[in-house]
Amino acid sequence: MSERTNLFSLILFCILVGGMMPNTMNSQTMDMSTSKIVCFEKKNPLVLKSISVLHEEVVKRTHIQLRVQRKWPTESQPTIVIGLKGQLDKFPQEYQEVLETLPATQVEGYKIAVLPKSKTVLVVGNDPRGVLYGIGNLLRKMEMGAGEILVPVDIQISSSPKYPIRGHQLGYRPKTNSYDAWSASQFDSYIRDLAIFGANSIEIMPPRTDDDFTSVHMQVPVIEMIEEQSKICDSYGMDVWMWYPNLGKDYENSDSVKLEIEERHKIFKALPRLDALFVPGGDPGDLEPDVLFNWLAQEAEVLNKYHPNAKIWVSPQAFRPTKAWFDAFYGHVNKEYSWFGGIVFGPWIKTPIQEIRKRINTGIPIRRYPDITHSLSSQYPIPKWDLAYAITLGRECINPRPTDEKMIHNAIDDYAQGSISYSEGTNDDVNKMIWTAQDWDPNSPVIDALRDYARFFVGNEYTEGVAQGLIALEKNLEGPLLTNESVVRTLQQWQELEKKATPEVLLNFRFQMGLIRAYFDAYQYRRLIYETELEQMARQQLILASKEGSKIAIKKARETLSNAWEVPVMVQWKERCLELADALFNSIGAQLTIEKHFAAAGRGNFIDNIDVPLNDAMWLLDQLGSIEKRENEEVRLEEIDKMLERNNPGPGGFYDNFGSLRSWERVVSHVSRELDPGDLVSPRTGFGVGLKGEEWVHEVTAKGFEGQSTPLAWMNQVTTLYDQPLEIVYNNLDPKSSYKIRVAYTGRFRSRIKMTADDILVHDFIKTGVQPIYEFKIPEDAIKDGDLKLEWTCGEGERGSQVSEIWIIRDDITQKEQ
Incomplete structure (x- = not known):
C-alpha cells in the first residue's frame, strides 16, 4: 500500500x-x-x-x-x-x-x-x-x-493475543488461602473476571492431591465443585486443564495401578469439559521416567475415553534430579507419543527453559507454570528480601508485584506458548491480571493493566489512586526496610483513599487487600525501628555489666527488650490490620489467621506473624537466662562478653551475615536477574533455620538448636539451587598470616555440600542441618595472592548450597616468617 x-x-x-x-x-x-x-x-x-x-x-x-x-x-x-x-x-x-x-x-x-x-x-x-x-x-x-x-x-x-495459552490455576482444596471457602457462584464471578482481562484457560485439581480431602470452609465436596468449575469455564468458552499429580503407592504394581485407573475414570467422567491434563514429574509424585511415561500412556487411554481430544502435558519437576533422570525423561519426550501435548516449565525444574527448548524436538510446545503466589522459598522469590518482611509477611502474603511480574514474564516468554500460573488463592490477584496482560501483549505497560484493574474492580474515581498505590506496595518490599521511609507515605496514600471510599468500596475485597498491606507494612516498619533501638539499648546496658554487676545489667536489658511487647508502638495500625483480616474473611473467605479464620499453617496466615520479634530479643533473652544461672560473677561477665562479641572475627578478620546487602557484595553472580529470573544459575536469598530435622520454617518463632531460640542471622542465607556452585570472594587478606573459616550452614535444604578455597578442598561432602556452625583451616596456598575464592557445591541430586554466616579469622600467632 x-x-x-x-x-x-x-x-x-x-x-x-x-x-x-x-x-x-x-x-x-x-x-x-x-x-x-x-x-x-x-x-x-x-x-x-x-x-x-x-x-x-x-x-x-x-x-x-x-x-x-x-x-x-x-x-x-x-x-x-x-x-x-x-x-x-x-x-x-x-x-x-x-x-x-x-x-x-x-x-x-x-x-x-x-x-x-x-x-x-x-x-x-x-x-x-x-x-x-x-x-x-x-x-x-x-x-x-x-x-x-x-x-x-x-x-x-x-x-490479538501473542500467546495461545493464558490462564491460572484455581484449586479447590484446603491448602489454598481462600478458594476452598468459595461457592460455585464465586468461582463463576472470578473466572469471569479473569476472562475479562484476557484469560482463556483455567486449571483445576482432582479431589486427591498432596493435601487433605476437605476443610471446614468447603460448602460442597470437591468432586461436585470441579464439575461446576468445568461447566463455568465451558460457558465462557475457556479451556479446562487439570493438574493431576501421581500419588499412588506403586505404579509398577498392577493392583495399585488398577486403583489409580478406577479413580481417573470417576474424575474424567464427571467433568463436562477437559482439554488438557498436566501431570508433574515431581513436586509431588516423583517417578523414574520409564515408569512415569508407561503410566501416562495408560492414563491417556482413560482420559481420551471421555475427552477424545485432550492431551497430557508433563513437567520435568524433581526435587533431587540426576543427569540420568533427565536423559531418560527427554528421551521419552522426543518420541512424541500420540497422547503427548507438551512440556510444562514450572517450579523445581533444574534445567533453564532455554536449555529445555534445545533438548526437545522443534515442534514440541512448552507451557509455563509460573509461581506468582509465593514470595519466598519459591520459583521467583522477592530478591534480597528484608528479613523483617520475610518472617512477618511470610511465603504466601498478599503480594502485588506488578513490575516484577512483567520482568519475570518477559525474560523468557519467547520460549513458551503462554502460561497457566501456579496460584494458591486470592493473595496473588493483581499478579494474575498482570501476567494475563503480558501473555496477551508483552509490550503492554504495567500501569495500563493496573489502571484497568482499579477502574473496573474498584471504581473510576479510584483509578489512579489504587493503580499507583499497588505500585507503591511493591516498592515497600524493595531493599532494607529500616531505611525505607516511603512505607509510611504509602500508608498515608491508602488512608486518603480509605477516607473517601464508599461503603461498597470498603467492602470490596480487592480494595481491602491493598489497604491491609499498607497498614501491615507500615506497622512492621515502625516496629523494626523501635525494636532495633531497644536491642541496641539492651546491648549498651550489658556492655556496662562490669561496672554495675552482671545481674543488674541483665535485669535492665531484659526489661528493655520486653518493652517491645509491654509498651508496643502504633497499636492502632495493628488493630486496623486485624479488622481488615476479618473483613477479608467475610468478603472473600480469605484465611489470614489459623485460630480465627482456620487457615492452613504457612498458607496465607501472615496476620499470625504480625508481632513476631524483629530483633534478636528472643535469642538474647535465652542466652541471658542461661548466663544468669552461672554462680560465678567472673564467668557471667565472660559469657556476656562472648555473647556481645558473637559476630566479631577479631583483628584483621572478616564477618558476613547474608541477610545484609553489604555482605552480598562478596557474592559472585555470573548472570543478571533479567536473564535468570528463577535463579537457576544465579545465587538467591534463602530463609529458614532448618535444624533438628525441620526441613524449613516460615518464621523465626520455631525453636532452634538445643531448645533455644536461634539468632536471626540463621534465618537468612545466600543460596544456589541444585549443584550450581556458590562463589564468595574475599580480597586483601594478609598472605603472611594464617586464617581459619567459621561457617554457619542453616536453611531450608539439608544437602550434602563441600567447600573449596581457590579450588583446594577445605572440607568434603557433609550433610547440613545437623549442626549450625563448623570451623576449618583455610589452606595457605589459597591466600598467597591476598585474595580468597570460596566455593560450595552439592552432590548430584541435592537441592542446593546454603550459607548464612562466615567468619574469616586471622591467626596472628602462627604468622609465617619474613
Whole structure:
C-alpha cells in the first residue's frame, strides 16, 4: 500500500469518527447511559454469553439495563454494536470502512472503534472468543458509576493475543488461602473476571492431591465443585486443564495401578469439559521416567475415553534430579507419543527453559507454570528480601508485584506458548491480571493493566489512586526496610483513599487487600525501628555489666527488650490490620489467621506473624537466662562478653551475615536477574533455620538448636539451587598470616555440600542441618595472592548450597616468617 493510500485512509477514518485522531491521549468521553446493544448473532453460545457479560457487569456498576436488539435503530441513539468478523456485511458501509482502517486481527483477536459523531461503539471479534475479549476490554475502559456509562472517545483498538495459552490455576482444596471457602457462584464471578482481562484457560485439581480431602470452609465436596468449575469455564468458552499429580503407592504394581485407573475414570467422567491434563514429574509424585511415561500412556487411554481430544502435558519437576533422570525423561519426550501435548516449565525444574527448548524436538510446545503466589522459598522469590518482611509477611502474603511480574514474564516468554500460573488463592490477584496482560501483549505497560484493574474492580474515581498505590506496595518490599521511609507515605496514600471510599468500596475485597498491606507494612516498619533501638539499648546496658554487676545489667536489658511487647508502638495500625483480616474473611473467605479464620499453617496466615520479634530479643533473652544461672560473677561477665562479641572475627578478620546487602557484595553472580529470573544459575536469598530435622520454617518463632531460640542471622542465607556452585570472594587478606573459616550452614535444604578455597578442598561432602556452625583451616596456598575464592557445591541430586554466616579469622600467632 502506498503512502498516499495510507494518508487517504487515515483522513477518511478521522472524518468518520468525528475528527478524532486514532490513539490520541485525551480525557474526552461519550455518554452511553441510554445506549442499546445491537447484535445479529442468534445461535453462537459464546457470543450470546459475551453480551450477557456486558449487560450484567454494566448493571452491577450502574443499575442501567442495556437492551439488546437484532436490528439497526430507526432513530439516532447511542449504540454498542457487537459482532463477528464474518458478519461485517450486515454493518453500514461507513462502519465497515472504519473497521477496515484498523489492522487485521488473528485468532481470539478483536477490534473496538468509538465513533463520537454517531455515538456508536463497535466491538467485532475475529471469532467468538474474540467477541468476549473485546467486550472485556471495553468494560475495562468504561467509566461507570450509578446511572452513568461513559466511554473514552479515543478508543480505536485492533488487538490479538501473542500467546495461545493464558490462564491460572484455581484449586479447590484446603491448602489454598481462600478458594476452598468459595461457592460455585464465586468461582463463576472470578473466572469471569479473569476472562475479562484476557484469560482463556483455567486449571483445576482432582479431589486427591498432596493435601487433605476437605476443610471446614468447603460448602460442597470437591468432586461436585470441579464439575461446576468445568461447566463455568465451558460457558465462557475457556479451556479446562487439570493438574493431576501421581500419588499412588506403586505404579509398577498392577493392583495399585488398577486403583489409580478406577479413580481417573470417576474424575474424567464427571467433568463436562477437559482439554488438557498436566501431570508433574515431581513436586509431588516423583517417578523414574520409564515408569512415569508407561503410566501416562495408560492414563491417556482413560482420559481420551471421555475427552477424545485432550492431551497430557508433563513437567520435568524433581526435587533431587540426576543427569540420568533427565536423559531418560527427554528421551521419552522426543518420541512424541500420540497422547503427548507438551512440556510444562514450572517450579523445581533444574534445567533453564532455554536449555529445555534445545533438548526437545522443534515442534514440541512448552507451557509455563509460573509461581506468582509465593514470595519466598519459591520459583521467583522477592530478591534480597528484608528479613523483617520475610518472617512477618511470610511465603504466601498478599503480594502485588506488578513490575516484577512483567520482568519475570518477559525474560523468557519467547520460549513458551503462554502460561497457566501456579496460584494458591486470592493473595496473588493483581499478579494474575498482570501476567494475563503480558501473555496477551508483552509490550503492554504495567500501569495500563493496573489502571484497568482499579477502574473496573474498584471504581473510576479510584483509578489512579489504587493503580499507583499497588505500585507503591511493591516498592515497600524493595531493599532494607529500616531505611525505607516511603512505607509510611504509602500508608498515608491508602488512608486518603480509605477516607473517601464508599461503603461498597470498603467492602470490596480487592480494595481491602491493598489497604491491609499498607497498614501491615507500615506497622512492621515502625516496629523494626523501635525494636532495633531497644536491642541496641539492651546491648549498651550489658556492655556496662562490669561496672554495675552482671545481674543488674541483665535485669535492665531484659526489661528493655520486653518493652517491645509491654509498651508496643502504633497499636492502632495493628488493630486496623486485624479488622481488615476479618473483613477479608467475610468478603472473600480469605484465611489470614489459623485460630480465627482456620487457615492452613504457612498458607496465607501472615496476620499470625504480625508481632513476631524483629530483633534478636528472643535469642538474647535465652542466652541471658542461661548466663544468669552461672554462680560465678567472673564467668557471667565472660559469657556476656562472648555473647556481645558473637559476630566479631577479631583483628584483621572478616564477618558476613547474608541477610545484609553489604555482605552480598562478596557474592559472585555470573548472570543478571533479567536473564535468570528463577535463579537457576544465579545465587538467591534463602530463609529458614532448618535444624533438628525441620526441613524449613516460615518464621523465626520455631525453636532452634538445643531448645533455644536461634539468632536471626540463621534465618537468612545466600543460596544456589541444585549443584550450581556458590562463589564468595574475599580480597586483601594478609598472605603472611594464617586464617581459619567459621561457617554457619542453616536453611531450608539439608544437602550434602563441600567447600573449596581457590579450588583446594577445605572440607568434603557433609550433610547440613545437623549442626549450625563448623570451623576449618583455610589452606595457605589459597591466600598467597591476598585474595580468597570460596566455593560450595552439592552432590548430584541435592537441592542446593546454603550459607548464612562466615567468619574469616586471622591467626596472628602462627604468622609465617619474613
